[in-house]
Amino acid sequence: MTPTPVQTPPGADLPQHPEFLWRNPEPKRHYQVVIIGGGGHGLATAHYLARRGITDVAVLEKGWLAGGNMARNTTIIRSNYLWDASAGIYEHALKLWEHLDEDLDYPILFSQRGVLNLDHSLTDIRDSRRRVAANRLNGIDAEWVDAKGAKDICPILNIEDNIRYPVLGGTYQPRGGIAKHDYVAWGFARSADAAGIDLIQNCEVTGIDIVAGRATAVQTSRGPITADRVAMVGAGHSSVLAAMAGFRLPVQSHPLQALVSELLEPVHPTVVMSNAVHVYVSQAHKGELVMGAGVDSYNGYGQRGSFHVIERQMSAAVELFPIFARAHVLRTWGGIVDTTPDASAIMGLTPVENLYVNCGWGTGGFKATPGVGHQMAELIATGEVPELMREFSLERFTTGRLVDEHGAAAVAH
Template identity: 45%
Template structure:
C-alpha cells in the first residue's frame, strides 16, 4: 500500500478532503441554474466561475454526478470530423483535454493512442479521403493509410475480417485519445465547487417558470428557485426539459450500448473504429477492452441492455480479432443518445429568453466536454452565442441550413 494512502487511512489529523461540499438547502435565487450534473453541466459551471466570475450558480442533478451519459460512454476523444464547423469545434476540445490534468491538479488518465477509422469499401475510402482533406485544411492531423499501416499499428488484427469485409484502408488521426470519464466529471465538479458553485445531487427539476417569453424560475423537488438564466445539459432527458418551456426540437432518443471484457495484458495500443462492422474499441488502463456499437434501432428512453447487442458486437469483434473467442465479457450498459437529423449538436440561445440548450450529442458528447463548457459559459455570461457554436443553433432546422455531420459519426447511424 502506498505510504501516502496508509498515512491518510490511519490518521485523524490529516483526513482526505471531500471532492465538493454538500449543501443542505437551496438558495432562493441564483444568477444561473444548470440542469444536469454531467460533464457538460459541470464544465459550464466551472468556466462560468473561473473565466467570468459568475459563482452564484446552482448545478441540479436528479441522480448523482456523472451518472448519466458521462459515465456511460467509451471515452474516445478525437477531432477528425467532416464539416469545417465540426472539425474546428472538436479540435479546440482536444486541445483543452490535453491540459485538463494540470488545470485540475487531478490525473484524468489522458492517453494519446492514435485513432483508425477503418474503410471496408471503396465508398467508405472516398469518405475517408474527404475527411482527411477537410481535417488538413483546418490544421488537424489526419491522413488516409493502407491496410499495411493498420496491420503495423495493430499486429493481431485480421485484415481480411474473416473474408467478410476486408480492410481496404483507414483514416488515421494521430491525436485520437482516451481519458477517464469519471475523473473529468469530478475534476470539473471540484473546480467549480472551489470557486463557489453549488452542486445539488438528488434534486429533480419539476418545472420551469416562463413569463412573457423569458425564464423566471425553476421548480425542483426541494423547492422553488428564482433565476433569469437556465442552461439545459441533460442529454437523453432533453425532450422532457424542453417540454417544460414549450420548446420543440427535432431530437429523438435511442439507447446506445457498450460493454467491457475481463482485464487482459496490454496489447491494443490504438483506437479502432469500423463503421461497416459497427465496432469501436480501445483498451483501458486496467486492461479491459472497452467496446461499443451503433445505436439500437428503436426509440426507447431507457438504459436497459440487451443480449442481442452483446451477440452482434462480439461477432464483429471476432471478425477483427479471432483470438478473443475465449475472452469473457465482464459487464454491459446503455446510455440514452439524443440524436438530431444532421448528427450535429444543438447549442446556444433559444427562442425562450434566458433558456440555453446544450443537447443533441448522440454518440459524441464526452469528447466535446471541455469545449462545451467553454462555449456555453461564454454564451450564458454574454447572452450571445460563441462563434464556435453558431453553426449548431436550433434555428438551423427551421432555416434548412443543416450542418451535415453524419458521415463522420462513424457507428452512430
C-alpha cells in the same frame, strides 16, 4: 504512424474518494445561473463560468453527479470530423483536453494513443480521403493508411482477405485517444465546488417558469429556485426539459449500450472503429477491453439495450481481432442519447429568453466535454452566441443549413 505504447499514466493508482471532493449543499432560493444537468457538460460549463468569475451558480442533478451518460460512455476522444463547424468545436475541445489535467489540477488519464477508423470498401476509401483532406485544411492531424499501415498501427488487427469485410485501409488521428471518464467528472466537480458553485444532487427539475417569454425559475423536487439565466444540459432528456418550457426540440432519445471484458494484459495499443461491421474497441487503463456499437433503433429512456446489438458487436469485434475470441464479457451497460436529424448537436439560444440549450450530441458528447463547456460558459456569461456555436443553432432545422455528420457519426463513438 506508429502509436505510442499503452502505459499507465502518472496518478493512475491515486486513491479516489469522490464523496469528499465537493460539498453537498442545500439549494438556495435564487442563483444568477442555474444549470440543469450534472453530467460532464454541465460540470464543465460550471467550471468555465467560475474561470470567468461567475460563481453564483447551481448545477442541478436529479440523481448523482455524472451518473448518467458521463458514467456510461466509452471515453473516445477525437476531432477528425468532416464539416468545418464540427471540426471547429471538436478540435477546440481536443486542445483543451491536452492540458485539462493541469487546468483542473487533477489526473484525468488522457492517453493520446490515436484513433483508427477502418475502411472496408472503395466508397469508404473515397470518403475517408475526402475527410482527411478536409481535416488538413482545418489544421487537424489526419492521415490515410492502407491495410498494412493499419496493421502497423494496430498489430492485432486482422487484415486477411477471407473475412466478410476485409480491411482496405483507414484514417488515423494520432492525437486522439481516451480519458478516464470518472476522473474527468470529478475534476470538473471539484474545481467548480472549490470556486463556490453549488452542486445539488437528488434535485429533479419538474418545471420551468416562463413569465413574459422569459425563463424566471425552475421547479424542483427540492423546491422552486429562481434564476437570472437557465441552461438546459440534460443529455437524453432534452426534449422533456424543452416541453416544460413550451417548445419542441428535433431530437429523439435512444438507448446506447457498450460492454467491457475481463482484465487483460496490454495488447491493444490504439482505438479502432469500423462503420461497416459496426464496432469500436479500445483497451482501458486497467486492461479491460471497451467495446461498443450503434444506438438501439427504438426510442426509450431505459439505461439498457437489446441483446442482439451486443451479439452483433461481439461478432464484429472477433472478426477484426481474432485474439479476443476467448475473452469473457465482464459487464454491459446502457446510456440514453438524444439524436438529431443531421447527427450534430444543438447549442445556443431557445425561443425563451435567457434559456439556453446544449443537447443532441448523440454518441459523441464525451469528446466535446471541455470544448462545449467552455463555449456554453461564454454564451451564458455574455448572452452572445460564440463563433464556434453559431452553426449549431436550433434555427438551422428551419433554414435548412444542416451540419450533416452522418458519415462521421454512423457508428457510436
